[in-house]
Amino acid sequence: MNQKRRLKQKWVWNIIFGLVIINCLTLALVVKQSFSLKDAAEASAFVNGQENIVATVGDTVITRKDMLQELEGMYGQEMLTKMVNKEVVNQIAKKYKVTVSEQSVDREWKMIKTMYSRSPMHGNSSEELVKEQIRSSLLLEELLVKDVEIPESVLESFYQENKQLYTIEDAFHLSHIILETKEEAETVVKELEDGSNFTSLAMEVSSDELTANQGGDLGFLTHETQVYPPAYLTEAAKLEEKSWSDPISVDGKYAVIFLHEKMDGVTYSFEDVKDQIRRQMAMEQMDGSVDASIFWDEVGVEWNLSTAQ
Known part of the structure; x- marks a missing residue:
């Protein structure tokens, strides 16, 4: 009984984690869109140190270079770590031939959309970014529990007792x-x-x-x-x-x-969600946080500290 209660709590925290994904990706979306709007001339001007004024405050000029340097100082290390972890997950998943289905990604995305109020994400590019992060998170979980086996009867028993967790209303x-x-x-x-x-x-x-x-x-x-x-x-x-x-x-x-x-509302079948239940049960038994850094040595991550910090 206690284990089932913990698993229900784990499911709730998974949803909360999904909401955090959206907030974490806001910066990535801003930076991505900022760079996508640059043409070759703007990029050349930035590299050569030429000023590209984005705002003026009285006699003070703020350039694009100032803005990007501020962003790098505030979020550069965090963003770099996220990029490294994403690539680590992709390489390890390819090594062990671990995949997640588009149906799994879409299901998680639908859960996030229906449970997150006043989402700032309205464009196609932002949806792609969120789904990209969801896919990476699911891949990481699959890698961490890839060798765990749980009897299907146990999985189905949990599903039957918790069907409401896998139902989305209109x-x-x-x-x-x-x-x-x-x-x-x-x-x-x-x-x-x-x-x-x-x-x-x-x-x-x-x-x-x-x-x-x-x-x-x-x-x-x-x-x-x-x-x-x-x-x-x-x-x-x-x-x-x-x-x-x-x-x-x-x-x-x-x-x-x-x-x-x-x-439209949907009730997911046991076949739809049994992999998700297996991950939840297996992850419940793990100690410590879920982090791609445990694979850094296996992949061979090297940091250029002179530019990364």
């Missing part, structure tokens, strides 16, 4: 704009019909201070969500993706909601 990624009167809400709908941007309108006119600065983004909501009115999900179920609702009466005010994405 989920709706919503944003909203809160207005004081129906007339104001109808005006917002008219502006949307005329081509106004929902996010911009939410920042300008929504009276919900908690979400206005984020363009009204509420993240993914399910029928278990109790923070927002049930009417949101009722209306969302009628909408097409990338469309908005008519005014909805809520607590004496009016709301207009926008459906970014709908994700």
Whole structure:
């Protein structure tokens, strides 16, 4: 019984770890996009020390070189370690012919999306980055437990007793704009019909201070969500993706909601998740933290301390 309780807790912490992945990748996304916007001339100017001004504060000039040096000083070692660990995992996985399926990556990504409120990730590139990190994390876990064998009957018993852990409800990624009167809400709908941007309108006119600065983004909501009115999900179920609702009466005010994405619910079968359960059970028996550094010697990691620190 205690082991099952620990395994349930382990599953919860796995989800929390997934949320941390998103936050950790924010810097990577910013840096990646920054460099992707450079053309050959900008890169040459930076290498040659030429100033590329990105901001001015009074008489003080801030260049792209200043910005990148600041980023390197604050996060350079951390980012380098992440890059090294990712490559270590890839090489060790190739050596031992360990793989993870796209279905496993997609399942973890879906769990993260439905459980993380107000995700900052909206672009395709950011989703790719998160999935890349998920894949690396799953590969590392598989490498650590690759020699562990657990009877299938034990795995299936755990699955049958914990099916709720492997069920995802219908989920709706919503944003909203809160207005004081129906007339104001109808005006917002008219502006949307005329081509106004929902996010911009939410920042300008929504009276919900908690979400206005984020363009009204509420993240993914399910029928278990109790923070927002049930009417949101009722209306969302009628909408097409990338469309908005008519005014909805809520607590004496009016709301207009926008459906970014709908994700159909699913209950994963035992065959779908038995590898995940095996990893969880095996990892539960391990001491210490999960870290790719245990493979550094095997791969042959060498640090150039003059540039890495």
